[in-house]
Amino acid sequence: MSQVVINMEELSSVKKKLSFEIPWAEVKSELDNVYREVGKKAKIKGFRQGKIPRKVLETHFKEHAETETINNIINKFYWQTLEEKKIIALSRPDINQEGLKENTKFSFSASFEMEPDFDPKGYKGMELEKEIISVTAADMEKKINEIRQMFATMEEVVEERSVQKGNFVVIDFIGTFNGESPQELKSNNYFLEIGSQRFIPGFEEQLIGMKKEEAKTIKVIFPKDYNEKKFAGKEVAFEVTIKSLKEKILPDFNNDFIKNFDKYNSLEDLKNDIQKSLEEEAQRMSEINLQNRITELLLNENNFEAPPSLIERQIFYMVADTQRRMTSAGMDEKNALELSFKMHDKFKDDAAKAVKSFLLLKKIAQKESIVVEDSDAEKHIEELAAKYGKDCELLKKAYENEEKKENLKVELVQKKVFDFIEQNANIKITEKKGMDAEAK
Numbered sequence: 001m002s003q004v005v006i007n008m009e010e011l012s013s014v015k016k017k018l019s020f021e022i023p024w025a026e027v028k029s030e031l032d033n034v035y036r037e038v039g040k041k042a043k044i045k046g047f048r049q050g051k052i053p054r055k056v057l058e059t060h061f062k063e064h065a066e067t068e069t070i071n072n073i074i075n076k077f078y079w080q081t082l083e084e085k086k087i088i089a090l091s092r093p094d095i096n097q098e099g100l101k102e103n104t105k106f107s108f109s110a111s112f113e114m115e116p117d118f119d120p121k122g123y124k125g126m127e128l129e130k131e132i133i134s135v136t137a138a139d140m141e142k143k144i145n146e147i148r149q150m151f152a153t154m155e156e157v158v159e160e161r162s163v164q165k166g167n168f169v170v171i172d173f174i175g176t177f178n179g180e181s182p183q184e185l186k187s188n189n190y191f192l193e194i195g196s197q198r199f200i201p202g203f204e205e206q207l208i209g210m211k212k213e214e215a216k217t218i219k220v221i222f223p224k225d226y227n228e229k230k231f232a233g234k235e236v237a238f239e240v241t242i243k244s245l246k247e248k249i250l251p252d253f254n255n256d257f258i259k260n261f262d263k264y265n266s267l268e269d270l271k272n273d274i275q276k277s278l279e280e281e282a283q284r285m286s287e288i289n290l291q292n293r294i295t296e297l298l299l300n301e302n303n304f305e306a307p308p309s310l311i312e313r314q315i316f317y318m319v320a321d322t323q324r325r326m327t328s329a330g331m332d333e334k335n336a337l338e339l340s341f342k343m344h345d346k347f348k349d350d351a352a353k354a355v356k357s358f359l360l361l362k363k364i365a366q367k368e369s370i371v372v373e374d375s376d377a378e379k380h381i382e383e384l385a386a387k388y389g390k391d392c393e394l395l396k397k398a399y400e401n402e403e404k405k406e407n408l409k410v411e412l413v414q415k416k417v418f419d420f421i422e423q424n425a426n427i428k429i430t431e432k433k434g435m436d437a438e439a440k
Contacts (some may be wrong), residue, residue: 005092008079013116014307016087020077022106038065043142066100070108078110090114113307120363122301123294126425130290133282135275136434143274148250151203151260157245162209165195168246170206175238177231184228185236189243191219200236207240215241227338282435291418294425295357304357312350315344361417368420372412380412 005021038061039052047056058065074095082089089112097108154168163169175185194204206218218238250259255267263308264270302354319340326336363373381399385392399405 004077006077007212008085009283013305013424014113015111016114017109017111018078018081019109020081020107022073022077024103024105027069027073027106030072034065034068034072035061050385062224070097070106073106074108074110082231090307099110109129113309115307115359115362116304118302118304118363119300120360121297123364123421124179124424126294126297126424128293129288129423129430131286131430131432132434133286133432135278135282138318139278139435140274141273143278144253144271145250147274148253148257149248150252151257152248155249157212157247160211162211163194163207163242163245165208166247167194168192168248169194169242170244170246170370171207171240171242173238173240175236176254176431177236179236203238210240210242212242212245215239225337228341235365256353278435280344285435290422290427294418294421295360295417299356302356302360302363304356304359305309306352306359310355311348311351314323314354315347318347319349323351361414364411364417364420368417370413370416370420372409376412377408380408 003023004026007019009017011017011021027338035054039054039057040050042052042057042061043049044052044056046061047053075098078093081087091113093110093112095108097106157167160210163219171190171192173186173190174181177185192199192204192207194207200220200222202220203218206216206220210216216239218240219235220238221235222228222231222233222234229279247361253267258264258267258270261270264273322343323333323336323340326340327333331339375401378396380393381395384390385395399408
């Protein structure tokens with residue numbers, strides 16, 4: 001590579017450009033190799049395979065041979081240079097080249113993204129407040145009711161009663177828009193929980209007070225960002241008929257209730273398990289809140305650019321997760337996909353924050369020589385198996401997948417970094433009663 005000229009230019013803190021000048025001798029050697037390979041396989045009438053003269057091959061395969069040569073040279077010198085300079089490219093290279101000219105050096109450039117190079121600061125001596133959350137009787141009652149909901153039965157309301165919030169109705173409806181009733185505005189036997197906000201805003205509220213077999217015209221205005229553009233921001237009139245009214249009946253929380261479970265011998269066993277689960281959740285919330293505060297302070301203290309390709313990758317994960325949650329909630333896949341992709345730009349800030357947080361923790365780990373060995377990962381898997389009563393060997397097998405194994409190691413490194421920051425911080429402990437808020 002002594003005759004090859006290579007220059008590196010910094011386009012931004014996360015984007016670099018490598019420029020190459022390859023001597024004609026190197027290019028000609030590669031071009032000759034390509035023609036030799038082409039000649040072995042080419043079939044041209046009047047010539048024996050493998051014995052076709054070079055000039056004839058050039059007449060028929062010049063474009064193919066030159067394209068193959070360019071690709072081979074670019075791949076060879078680009079990847080070789082990255083390896084020699086110990087550069088880790090985050091994105092596919094953006095290649096710029098003007099083709100081959102005989103007896104002329106071949107020039108090309110490759111632009112690519114890489115992680116920003118910065119020295120993390122502000123992670124030692126942090127002033128922090130850690131909130132210790134204690135589980136209350138109200139938390140227990142709420143969790144017990146959530147479990148009762150899982151075993152609830154749906155029963156028809158037989159007495160004369162009007163629709164109330166929290167009831168479930170089966171309805172037929174036909175929507176009219178611009179004098180027409182398109183198929184997408186019609187449905188029979190549609191099951192709806194009043195107050196779930198699953199329907200167009202204002203629709204469910206107008207069902208309250210109606211009775212079984214009653215029909216009513218309901219007018220609503222579709223949201224401006226509705227995924228079906230022709231209805232967005234427009235008024236639609238629905239003819240709605242209540243076919244049946246149902247209510248959810250929760251089972252009593254008594255000794256009969258534990259018959260729903262195999263692992264409990266008494267109601268007290270179940271309560272103790274709920275208490276333990278809530279205490280673990282409270283501890284997790286407390287730790288997440290502290291980690292979120294640490295991340296916030298780190299981001300304020302360290303100003304650097306996040307690579308656009310990593311942000312886009314994070315947005316992709318967020319869009320996929322949103323689509324998955326929408327389909328799980330009952331939305332059809334097509335609408336879930338369209339709606340989740342429309343949220344692309346809304347995810348940008350959160351995605352950039354997630355990427356920066358990841359890079360910050362990674363830099364701190366490198367600076368403080370914080371690493372995770374295979375033995376650490378194995379120990380963590382064993383702890384998970386013991387905690388959740390899983391077969392340890394089966395769980396280990398699941399983590400044999402390289403991507404899963406790498407993700408686990410990243411997670412464990414980040415945990416060690418947070419532990420390191422907390423050990424080197426001034427932490428004030430406060431107490432909070434009740435789990436009435438999500439992790440902040």
